[in-house]
Amino acid sequence: MFSFENIIMLWQDYWQIFIFEGLKYTLILSAIAVFFGVIFGSFIAFGRMSDIRPFKIINKYNENNNAILKAVANFNPVSFICEVYTEVIRGTPLLLQLYFFVFLIPKVLPFINQFNAVALALSFNSAAYVSELFRSGIQAVDKGQTEAARSLGMNKTQTMLRVILPQAIKNILPAVGNEFIAIIKETSMASTFFVGDLMTSYLVVRGATYLALESLIIIGVIYLVVTFTLSKLIGKYERKLNSK
Amino acid sequence: MIQTVDLYKSFGDLQVLKGINEHVAPQEVISIIGPSGGGKSTFLRCLNMLETPDSGKIFFEGVDITSEKVDIDLHRQKMGMVFQHFNVFPHLSVLENVTLAPTVVKKIAKNEATEQAMELLNRVGLAEKANESATSLSGGQKQRLAIVRALAMEPDVMLFDEPTSALDPEMVGEVLDVIKGLVKNGMTSVIVTHEMGFAKEVSDRVVFMDGGIVAEEGTPDEVFNHPQNPRTKDFLGKVLY
Numbered sequence: 001m002f003s004f005e006n007i008i009m010l011w012q013d014y015w016q017i018f019i020f021e022g023l024k025y026t027l028i029l030s031a032i033a034v035f036f037g038v039i040f041g042s043f044i045a046f047g048r049m050s051d052i053r054p055f056k057i058i059n060k061y062n063e064n065n066n067a068i069l070k071a072v073a074n075f076n077p078v079s080f081i082c083e084v085y086t087e088v089i090r091g092t093p094l095l096l097q098l099y100f101f102v103f104l105i106p107k108v109l110p111f112i113n114q115f116n117a118v119a120l121a122l123s124f125n126s127a128a129y130v131s132e133l134f135r136s137g138i139q140a141v142d143k144g145q146t147e148a149a150r151s152l153g154m155n156k157t158q159t160m161l162r163v164i165l166p167q168a169i170k171n172i173l174p175a176v177g178n179e180f181i182a183i184i185k186e187t188s189m190a191s192t193f194f195v196g197d198l199m200t201s202y203l204v205v206r207g208a209t210y211l212a213l214e215s216l217i218i219i220g221v222i223y224l225v226v227t228f229t230l231s232k233l234i235g236k237y238e239r240k241l242n243s244k
Numbered sequence: 245m246i247q248t249v250d251l252y253k254s255f256g257d258l259q260v261l262k263g264i265n266e267h268v269a270p271q272e273v274i275s276i277i278g279p280s281g282g283g284k285s286t287f288l289r290c291l292n293m294l295e296t297p298d299s300g301k302i303f304f305e306g307v308d309i310t311s312e313k314v315d316i317d318l319h320r321q322k323m324g325m326v327f328q329h330f331n332v333f334p335h336l337s338v339l340e341n342v343t344l345a346p347t348v349v350k351k352i353a354k355n356e357a358t359e360q361a362m363e364l365l366n367r368v369g370l371a372e373k374a375n376e377s378a379t380s381l382s383g384g385q386k387q388r389l390a391i392v393r394a395l396a397m398e399p400d401v402m403l404f405d406e407p408t409s410a411l412d413p414e415m416v417g418e419v420l421d422v423i424k425g426l427v428k429n430g431m432t433s434v435i436v437t438h439e440m441g442f443a444k445e446v447s448d449r450v451v452f453m454d455g456g457i458v459a460e461e462g463t464p465d466e467v468f469n470h471p472q473n474p475r476t477k478d479f480l481g482k483v484l485y
Contacts, residue, residue: 148327148332148390150317151320151323151324152321152393153345153397154349155317158348
């Protein structure tokens with residue numbers, strides 16, 4: 001039967017598995033996902049905000065203001081692809097994406113092992129969410145800032161690097177921290193493939209002891225301690241950023 | 245110095261400018277007055293291409309800046325702009341607000357830019373605030389900083405977009421004094437304003453815009469004391485109690 005003593009006993013016997021085989025890989029997976037998520041995500045965000053219109057020239061000859069020609073002239077393929085990407089990722093379950101990559105990767109890139117395939121899937125997933133954080137963080141900066149910088153003769157790049165990003169970073173950093181917390185919880189789905197995250201360590205211990213509830217409580221507390229600590233740290237950091 | 249030819253601009257179905265032909269001569273001071281929604285700010289923002297006109301041309305120092313071949317950033321350096329909501333850079337200090345554009349755009353050495361900036365800040369009474377954050381300033385101080393920030397690029401013309409409209413009444417005077425000082429020193433200026441007394445005092449020419457066209461223009465005496473257009477009379481009757 002379920003008992004408090006069993007939890008203590010489980011922890012004493014298996015804490016090394018929970019921490020060094022479970023939590024450790026959960027944190028590694030989350031860190032990889034956020035790291036590459038930020039890199040891919042920033043490219044996607046700038047892709048979506050770009051002003052690449054290869055058929056712009058049509059506007060010059062479109063004297064009758066034909067709506068279809070106007071749409072073609074203003075079509076931005078880079079932004080379109082980035083938008084499709086974020087919509088697909090955000091509109092399908094993470095578990096589906098994990099299955100997809102775990103089955104796809106061995107066929108096209110056989111030298112990548114399952115752990116890395118899962119890490120890749122998580123990275124692509126978080127890139128879509130991070131790109132939206134970047135985009136909203138940048139768009140939250142007052143338009144007057146861009147106008148002031150441009151009116152001084154600064155070009156688009158200088159304006160972005162010297163005026164907009166330094167202000168947007170205050171919005172973006174705490175949000176990326178929260179994304180890290182979300183991913184820590186989402187990595188639990190990676191246990192489907194037995195890659196060795198915290199949820200996998202639950203499966204291992206349950207298999208050895210048949211104490212399902214007790215093991216769940218232990219990893220639940222570990223998840224909670226980690227996410228709660230991180231969210232308090234982010235809150236503190238956010239207040240510091242805003243007081244500046 | 246600036247000449248606009250047949251400027252048209254629409255936002256969606258709303259036609260804001262309906263053919264504006266204006267000419268700004270060197271050292272001339274022009275005030276643009278008129279009711280809200282009459283196209284004053286849009287016209288001013290077209291002059292440095294913050295708004296792209298739908299048709300028409302803008303010549304600045306002989307160059308058509310509406311042309312796509314023109315590097316607009318180069319010409320904007322010569323046109324300072326002051327905004328209604330100041331738009332000072334909140335992540336920078338007062339001094340850095342002034343030195344940013346000269347160091348980034350003109351690649352002027354930092355110490356040289358600092359020296360120039362301190363001189364300008366001193367002129368508007370903000371020198372002792374140089375190292376404070378721009379967010380710590382009052383509205384009037386922010387607008388004075390914004391003016392100095394534009395001046396640091398050594399522009400040939402200054403564009404003022406309702407520079408005192410967002411200020412508390414007691415701070416209007418200090419900003420207008422700075423603009424007066426500039427104008428007296430021969431700075432070519434285009435000022436969109438609701439301060440009629442100020443417009444009357446400093447302008448060489450007053451332009452009354454309503455409904456997307458220039459309804460009337462002339463010397464301050466002509467426009468304020470002997471308005472011809474009934475719309476001008478109506479507008480002045482409402483604002484000059």
